[in-house]
Amino acid sequence: MADDYPYMVSNNKIKPIIEAIHNAAKPPKFSHEFLKQIGFSSSNDRAVIPLFKRLGFLTDSGTPTTYYDDLKDTTKRWSALGARIKDLYSDLYAINTKIHGATEDEVKGAMSRVTGKDAKAVGRYYATFKTLCDMAKFDSAAKAATVHNQEDDLDKEDKPKNGNMDKPVIAGGQPGFHYNIQIHLPATTDISVYNAIFKSLKENLNI
Template sequence: MAIPKAYLTSSKNFPLLLDAIKSAQAPDVFNLRFLESLGFTSSNDRLMVGVLQAIGLLNSDRKPTDLYFRFLDQTQSEIVLAEGIRNAYKDLFQINTNAQNLTRNEVINKFKMLSQGQYSDSVLDKMGLTFSELVKLADFKTKPAIPAAAPDDANDDEPADEVAADPPRRASAKSSLGGLHYNIQIILPESRDPKVYDALFRSLRDHLL
């Protein structure tokens, strides 16, 4: 069941916390001391840390995740938040792909069905409140920016069109020795008999050509 158990009892400070996170340096660990340094000191504010874990901004050790660092980019924050909500409430979005548009009562009824009576009405009401407030802060319409594909380093030194334009070399059709060419010098014997030369050239033809 992909329904976070974390919930808020009051949602008024959660948007302020997200704004404070974007303006602060990411901590090594998002503990209560760091939360208080951002100005959130009430016991209700502590519940927000669990929600940050539920939506994937913090891991189980309360350390910032990759999603947290992506959230710091204020041009992408709302889009990243929507991604975290979809992952956290996966089962709800499988039932309704546009679960962000459900009313709070509709969300509570879906949670009641998915949890199979595991939670009390009071807890379900707070879980519905938490989800409804979260989706108000997120952008579900805009798709995340896709990084440009890295250039292929394999052809950095030699453009592809030049490689294609250079056809493989062919062995000479006249060669009978694998494309190797030899210069053979023959010292002819002195003779007045043309048959000697005929026999010599005939032998060359038979053995070399």
């Protein structure tokens, strides 16, 4: 259960910062200095760093993650944000799977029960949560998470070394494999050479 949730005082800066990230080169570390470089020098803007860390866009040391790459991609950013919101606020989604569309009182009530914080703290959490949800796309959020999971699964699978290998054929409930063998015959007019090759194939491959 979450003890707290991240928040920003200047929530209106979150979207401009995300949009600035798209145009800027991916930094080795997402730091206060980097924020200044992309035009956000206010001390209140710095709260976006712990927010991004909690959302999974940055590691604890400030290094951008693969989710940060999605944030830079204009075709993925808002669905990626939706997926990360569902992960960060998983305790709220355990209460209501559509919590991003719930009323203010419902969200605050859930936050209060989950964190045990007072109304002032919950109000801050809610303001940031609402800002994030207003930007995010949730219909595609599950798809974005699935894509990452599928990519991870593919990395774990053994891929065939020969791209021409046929798929396993199931016969009588037992798995089997079919191979295509290509034979490059030598250029010769001596028919005995071919006879010797085919005789060897018949004896060794039982064909």
